[in-house]
Amino acid sequence: MKIQVIVNHKKIQMEVAYDEFLVDVLRRYGFNSVKRGCDTGNCGLCTIWIEGKPTLSCSTLAVRVNNKNLTTIEGIGEEAKDFAAFMVAEGAEQCGFCSPGFVMTVLAMKRELKNPTEEDIIHYLTGNLCRCTGYVGQLRAVKTYMGVA
Amino acid sequence: MFAIKNYRTPNTLEEAYKLLNEKKANTILGGCGFLRMSNKTIATAIDLSQLMLNYITEDADYIEIGGMTSFRDVEVSPLLNQYFDGILPKAVGEILGVQFRNVVTVGGTVYSRYGFSDFITALLALDTYVVLYKGGKMPLEEFLIKGSKKDILVKIVIGKKNKRATFHSIRNSQGDYSILNVAVSKKDNIFKIVVGARPARAMMAQEASKFLTEGEINEKAIEEACIMASKELTFGSNMRGSKAYREALCKALVKRGLMEVLS
Ligand SMILES: Cc1cc2nc3c(=O)[nH]c(=O)nc-3n(C[C@H](O)[C@H](O)[C@H](O)COP(=O)(O)OP(=O)(O)OC[C@H]3O[C@@H](n4cnc5c(N)ncnc54)[C@H](O)[C@@H]3O)c2cc1C
Ligand code: FES
Ligand code: FES
Numbered sequence: 544m545k546i547q548v549i550v551n552h553k554k555i556q557m558e559v560a561y562d563e564f565l566v567d568v569l570r571r572y573g574f575n576s577v578k579r580g581c582d583t584g585n586c587g588l589c590t591i592w593i594e595g596k597p598t599l600s601c602s603t604l605a606v607r608v609n610n611k612n613l614t615t616i617e618g619i620g621e622e623a624k625d626f627a628a629f630m631v632a633e634g635a636e637q638c639g640f641c642s643p644g645f646v647m648t649v650l651a652m653k654r655e656l657k658n659p660t661e662e663d664i665i666h667y668l669t670g671n672l673c674r675c676t677g678y679v680g681q682l683r684a685v686k687t688y689m690g691v692a
Numbered sequence: 693m694f695a696i697k698n699y700r701t702p703n704t705l706e707e708a709y710k711l712l713n714e715k716k717a718n719t720i721l722g723g724c725g726f727l728r729m730s731n732k733t734i735a736t737a738i739d740l741s742q743l744m745l746n747y748i749t750e751d752a753d754y755i756e757i758g759g760m761t762s763f764r765d766v767e768v769s770p771l772l773n774q775y776f777d778g779i780l781p782k783a784v785g786e787i788l789g790v791q792f793r794n795v796v797t798v799g800g801t802v803y804s805r806y807g808f809s810d811f812i813t814a815l816l817a818l819d820t821y822v823v824l825y826k827g828g829k830m831p832l833e834e835f836l837i838k839g840s841k842k843d844i845l846v847k848i849v850i851g852k853k854n855k856r857a858t859f860h861s862i863r864n865s866q867g868d869y870s871i872l873n874v875a876v877s878k879k880d881n882i883f884k885i886v887v888g889a890r891p892a893r894a895m896m897a898q899e900a901s902k903f904l905t906e907g908e909i910n911e912k913a914i915e916e917a918c919i920m921a922s923k924e925l926t927f928g929s930n931m932r933g934s935k936a937y938r939e940a941l942c943k944a945l946v947k948r949g950l951m952e953v954l955s
Contacts, residue, residue: 544699561737562696564728584725585867590791596764597791602725606699607739648791669866670789 546609550574551618557605565591565600565608569615576616576643580672587671590644591615597651616643622650629688635680641673649685659689694728698736702743705825705844711738713842720844722800723762725792740844745799748772750852757848759799763811767793775850776818779857779875783814788867803845805836805893808869812836813888814859816896817875819851836893855879856953860945861889864932871933872941876949881905883953885917885946890927890938897921900946914950918943 546557550569559568566589569577580588582601589601592614616623623646630636645668652659652667659667664685673681686692702708712718717735721727727734745760748769755771763784766772772780787793787810801811802822812832820832825844832848861873870889877884883904888894900921907913927938 560696561699562694562734583729584788584792584795587789587791593794596794598794599791602723602728602792602795604696604721604724604737607721607741644791648789651790666785667790670791 544606546606548608548611548613550613551615559605561604561606563605565603565605565613568605569600569613574615574617578640578643580640580644585672586641586644587648588641588644590647590671592647592651595651595654597648614647616646619650626650626684626688629684630681633680633684633687635676635684637675641671641675645671645673645681649688653689656689659691661686661691664689664691694730695733696737697734699739700736701739701741705743705846708738708740708743709825709844711736712844720799720803722760722803723796725796726800726804740799745846753852755850755852757798757850759797759803759845759847761798763787763793763796763798763801764790766798766811775852775854776857776877779814779817779859779877780811783810783859783861783873783875786810786861786863786866798848799845802832802835802848803840803843805839807891807893808889809894810859810861810870810873810888813873813886813894814857814875815848815850816886816888816894817857817859817877817884818855819853821849823847823849833896836895853879858949858952860948862941862945869932872938872945874942874945874949876946876953878953883917883950885921885949887921887925887942887946890925890942891930891932892926892928895925897925897946899924904950909954914947914954917950918946921946 566579578588580586584602590597591600594612648671715735719734720738740760745758747758749756767781767785821829822832822835823829823846825846827840827843855877857877859875861870873888875886883901885897885901886894900917904917922939922942927935929935
């Protein structure tokens, strides 16, 4: 089936199978920042935005995003770079495998939450697993980035 | 492997229902959170997204939640945060992450009557009805017992009389399923104690609820109600917890819930 989507402000026509998930289709069309981790809905690595909302691309059928606006990290490179500087400053990244999904969630949170508490931040980020850092450095970086004392 | 041979987006509920019942392997798509992990070969996947079933509305007496409403919409709904001490947002808020809750739906959850469900436990402590396209409106309690074959969950309807309500769950780790979940509500002197993830489906502890509703409320009565709830309900063992552990948890969580609605 053919679907029409806007990915990172660009209209694209995609050929998708009925049972194909968005993570595979986006990668097939060159959006390689989108990655599959657990493939069960647990890890958050495959997070992209659908109509601005952070959503699991491993759990979203591609046919269902017909005529929708999608955003991957390629589409918000500048913002991602800004946030990356905070991560580097806090030594908050190790292997980096979790980063694409994590960054998409943090940037969505920045848009959605006004004056969050540390608890709000932790709650928002619980869907992004990281096997290396132990989260402490990540939390420091996110708090500074969000302007939370 | 989960496979879909054909895909349709009906424009009416009638069309969706007809399609669903044309073949045994025709299937409604909720958020696909669970479906995708099955080995099902779906003949025709029926996507309800054209039917405007994603809503949370209110009138004078009821709150209605459409079948395609996501858990994230439940979580951030100002209306649902304002009613019943925010028990519904609280119950869904611990289910994995934001990006997962933007996927899974109210309809997929309630129609499936999952034993582990946090949302169903919270709903059962309220005056909740299920509206099915063919089966019509019935109390959630009845639906959980009877279930339904090849129907469509159109919406959930909740009596709006505000009440104190609270939800608690215990998990081995964040993001895991509940080992046990408990919801308690109180309107005037009427108590409802509901226990889910036993690991069987959520049930009201009828005797314990009645005991508190009809008796005097004091510390001794609360302790007794906790013991009654843990004795009248059945518990089982699975990889998350043993029968004995669940029974013990039940007492503790019911007490916590009762103290909160009485505070
Ligand atoms: C990894 C993972 C962890 C989870 N953890 C928890 C947890 O901790 N607590 C918790 O409470 N839940 C948990 N869940 C369950 C989740 O919250 C949803 O209840 C579940 O995914 C089903 O919702 P869905 O929208 O994805 O339905 P789907 O998977 O799309 O559908 C499930 C079933 O319902 C049918 N269906 C869907 N919509 C309708 C409708 N409107 N009418 C009739 N039939 C319909 C489908 O045909 C299918 O048979 C978890 C799920 C996953 C995948
Ligand atoms: S790959 Fe999608 S949640 Fe892990
Ligand atoms: S830095 Fe390695 S998984 Fe997060």
